[in-house]
Amino acid sequence: MTPRVVGEDDHARFERPQRRTRPRTKIRPDYSDAEVGMVITIDRGRYTCLVGESDPHEVIAAKARQLGRKGVIVGDRARLVGDTSGEEGTLARVVEVLDRATVLRRTADDDDPYERPIVANATQMVIVSALADPPPRTGMIDRCLVAGYDAGLRPLLCLTKSDLGSPDNLVALYEPLDVPIEITRPGADLSGLRARLAGQRSVFIGHSGVGKSTLVNALIPDAHRTTGEVNEVTGKGRHTSTAAYAMRLPALAEDPEADPGWVIDTPGVRSFGLSHVSRDRIVAAFEDLDRFVSDCPRGCTHGADAPDCGLDAAVARGDLSAARVASFRRMLSGEQ
Ligand SMILES: Nc1nc2c(ncn2[C@@H]2O[C@H](COP(=O)(O)OP(=O)(O)OP(=O)(O)O)[C@@H](O)[C@H]2O)c(=O)[nH]1
Numbered sequence: 085m086t087p088r089v090v091g092e093d094d095h096a097r098f099e100r101p102q103r104r105t106r107p108r109t110k111i112r113p114d115y116s117d118a119e120v121g122m123v124i125t126i127d128r129g130r131y132t133c134l135v136g137e138s139d140p141h142e143v144i145a146a147k148a149r150q151l152g153r154k155g156v157i158v159g160d161r162a163r164l165v166g167d168t169s170g171e172e173g174t175l176a177r178v179v180e181v182l183d184r185a186t187v188l189r190r191t192a193d194d195d196d197p198y199e200r201p202i203v204a205n206a207t208q209m210v211i212v213s214a215l216a217d218p219p220p221r222t223g224m225i226d227r228c229l230v231a232g233y234d235a236g237l238r239p240l241l242c243l244t245k246s247d248l249g250s251p252d253n254l255v256a257l258y259e260p261l262d263v264p265i266e267i268t269r270p271g272a273d274l275s276g277l278r279a280r281l282a283g284q285r286s287v288f289i290g291h292s293g294v295g296k297s298t299l300v301n302a303l304i305p306d307a308h309r310t311t312g313e314v315n316e317v318t319g320k321g322r323h324t325s326t327a328a329y330a331m332r333l334p335a336l337a338e339d340p341e342a343d344p345g346w347v348i349d350t351p352g353v354r355s356f357g358l359s360h361v362s363r364d365r366i367v368a369a370f371e372d373l374d375r376f377v378s379d380c381p382r383g384c385t386h387g388a389d390a391p392d393c394g395l396d397a398a399v400a401r402g403d404l405s406a407a408r409v410a411s412f413r414r415m416l417s418g419e420q
């Protein structure tokens with residue numbers, strides 16, 4: 085018998101766990117070659133996904149059974165198998181959801197124990213508020229900010245209807261928190277807003293009637309978001325859709341090669357219950373404040389009535405401005 089020469093390949097195979105020899109029932113299908121699409125909207129169990137880098141096309145998919153109860157939400161990057169041609173009448177299957185960079189969650193109100201993930205992989209939250217008609221509600225803006233910071237999103241406050249009211253009060257309230265503010269009115273130049281949206285995936289939140297659809301339509305001329313105005317041809321009013329919808333912004337005029345970003349419109353979402361948020365994650369969004377909460381007692385709420393809060397000590401030493409801490413606490417309390 086000639087002794088068998090053990091070659092490099094044999095070593096390699098010997099040392100690596102041999103996936104292929106596992107019992108058949110444990111073999112998990114390998115989908116690493118499957119096409120990846122971004123979920124842009126969901127309607128009655130059908131996931132509309134955008135597939136393809138250079139020539140993107142929409143594919144309708146259903147959730148594969150093996151995903152079980154695992155949720156698929158707008159903004160998810162999902163692997164698709166089956167017919168991904170996107171042709172009329174075809175249906176692909178979502179077999180895997182890739183890791184999410186961020187998840188924006190909401191509870192319907194503070195007593196609702198269920199957290200519902202609503203949008204994945206967003207990077208920015210755009211809080212749309214009218215300056216009048218309806219009047220701005222700072223409690224709602226604060227709640228959105230808190231939920232956004234909790235999810236690791238950067239904030240942007242977009243104040244509409246500046247033809248009807250002055251932004252001065254709101255600017256005074258949110259400037260101390262360094263929340264960027266954009267102000268719009270009919271026919272306004274949106275280039276400043278576009279620059280802030282470029283490269284971002286921005287979730288738009290706003291109460292009914294603030295002009296969010298009008299704004300989205302102005303940013304994305306082919307978005308066709310339903311606005312509050314009654315359609316003169318059909319006589320029909322608004323139809324309320326509740327699913328989020330992701331739309332790519334048009335290329336920037338001054339930099340056509342740059343990523344113009346995405347708008348993720350959330351028609352049903354007006355505010356946030358905050359029962360799931362972590363105060364420490366919110367403080368962490370404010371670097372200058374975060375430095376001082378390590379001195380806080382355990383479980384400190386960092387609120388105005390929190391005993392021995394490190395923020396008070398920092399204000400007393402002159403390390404933090406009292407106005408900044410007060411603004412932060414007002415936001416955190418969710419009350420005006
Ligand atoms: N004066 C003024 N009116 C505006 C402005 N933006 C929107 N509107 C009007 O405000 C009303 C509500 O606008 P929408 O865009 O439908 O508001 P929305 O926030 O999308 O509300 P929903 O459709 O209920 O979600 C419409 O009649 C708009 O024409 C603005 O900047 N100034």
Ligand SMILES: [Zn+2]
Pocket residue numbers: 377380381384385386387390392393394395
């Ligand atoms: Zn504290």
